[in-house]
Amino acid sequence: MVEKKMLFFNCPVCKKPVVLNVETSDFQELRRIAIKHFDHILLIEYDMYATLRTLTTFKSVNINEGRKIICPKCQRVEYIPILTEELDRYAFDHGDHALLVYVIFGRIAYDIVDIIRIGKPTLPVKNIIRDIVEKVGSEYLASMLTEIIISGPKIIYADEEIFHKINELFNRIRILRRIQIIRGKYKIKEDLPLAYFKTVIEDIKNDPEYEALDKLNKQLDFVEKLIGTLEKSFKENPFRAKQILDSIKEEPLKAILRRALEEKYSITL
Amino acid sequence: MSVKAIIKVPFIGDSAVGKTSLIKTFLGERATYSTTTVGIDIYPLKKNNVEFVFWDFGGQIWFRKVIPELMQNASIIVAVFDLSRINTLMSIPEFWSKKILEICGKKTPVILVGNKLDIKNISDEIINDVVQRLKKEINLIDYVQTTIKDCNTVINLFNMIFAIILSDRGC
Numbered sequence: 001m002v003e004k005k006m007l008f009f010n011c012p013v014c015k016k017p018v019v020l021n022v023e024t025s026d027f028q029e030l031r032r033i034a035i036k037h038f039d040h041i042l043l044i045e046y047d048m049y050a051t052l053r054t055l056t057t058f059k060s061v062n063i064n065e066g067r068k069i070i071c072p073k074c075q076r077v078e079y080i081p082i083l084t085e086e087l088d089r090y091a092f093d094h095g096d097h098a099l100l101v102y103v104i105f106g107r108i109a110y111d112i113v114d115i116i117r118i119g120k121p122t123l124p125v126k127n128i129i130r131d132i133v134e135k136v137g138s139e140y141l142a143s144m145l146t147e148i149i150i151s152g153p154k155i156i157y158a159d160e161e162i163f164h165k166i167n168e169l170f171n172r173i174r175i176l177r178r179i180q181i182i183r184g185k186y187k188i189k190e191d192l193p194l195a196y197f198k199t200v201i202e203d204i205k206n207d208p209e210y211e212a213l214d215k216l217n218k219q220l221d222f223v224e225k226l227i228g229t230l231e232k233s234f235k236e237n238p239f240r241a242k243q244i245l246d247s248i249k250e251e252p253l254k255a256i257l258r259r260a261l262e263e264k265y266s267i268t269l
Numbered sequence: 270m271s272v273k274a275i276i277k278v279p280f281i282g283d284s285a286v287g288k289t290s291l292i293k294t295f296l297g298e299r300a301t302y303s304t305t306t307v308g309i310d311i312y313p314l315k316k317n318n319v320e321f322v323f324w325d326f327g328g329q330i331w332f333r334k335v336i337p338e339l340m341q342n343a344s345i346i347v348a349v350f351d352l353s354r355i356n357t358l359m360s361i362p363e364f365w366s367k368k369i370l371e372i373c374g375k376k377t378p379v380i381l382v383g384n385k386l387d388i389k390n391i392s393d394e395i396i397n398d399v400v401q402r403l404k405k406e407i408n409l410i411d412y413v414q415t416t417i418k419d420c421n422t423v424i425n426l427f428n429m430i431f432a433i434i435l436s437d438r439g440c
Binding site for chain 2: 030032043045047053054056087089102104105106107109111221222225226229232233236237239240243244246247248249250
């Protein structure tokens, strides 16, 4: 069944938001498309769920001498500099397709993919996470997220001034949908390890809203899954669980995992 | 019988190169090419009194900040690319081998895997150049080609992993 979905990301070259309406269906392999974004070209690969899998940037050049390249599809002649990096990428817009040129330790490889053009930023500058942070601070939201991940409360209080925004945000995040929000004074849990989610919130609060929500979704899924993995590993082999935890260098993340294991499963690692 | 040791085997590489499919095919689980791994998945397997733990790393760019760190203390690393997507091969010397050096050092053995052999369209000359370069930069033990459409290629890969580790441990 063909479905229309939105795909969004920040362009790694010019940092402007890119939003694409893509059609998804039951295709198994990745869809690949080149995007002419202002004066640069990107290659994106996405799957049947419109999840962006890879994003690659290419250099654009317009020179009349150098290493000659002939497009295998339209036979148009292009040139890339003779002196390139050992690993380098160039892209050329050939109307209905892009010629992608890979320089790999002196050898050349080609990719031909369909191309679309985007010339102006299309996203309204809106982000519910930034709205919340501006009203109550990132520590407030970090406290809620950390508490939910660590203790799994069924109910959480949200102050009147932010109640609707919190409600809206929680409805849009898979893990948070199960939480009932009640109007009331929310007390920041200063005894919890808040640093991890504080950094996450600071990182995403200026992204386009779709991207910020997507990242928050993934981040919460990631932490919840790690806790599950550690708990399962601990039951099977405590040494393996310790090995997994020891592999995590990021102390703020480790602190959340340790605390969640203690509170949820009485496991000390 | 108690387990002597835990051997950590991270599978790394770009998104959708088939890391999960390789592991699941070997373990006899149903594999598809269509879903993305969120963060990491862990698959333990006991063999010759040694516990192998296959770490399946999510390859999405977004996870690249956190995930590579989890490679540390790896006993052997399996770096996978897609034989039908040249960009995934280029990522190996451009990103992943640098992370291997930075996090695991030069001694950790690495197997390079070209997956999706059934739809291969990258020339052997280019692959060979990358292999030769990687041999100078990291401890690349071997390069193998696999496809889940031929289980023998997958079994060969895992047998190679077991052989390297078990012979090293005198098992």
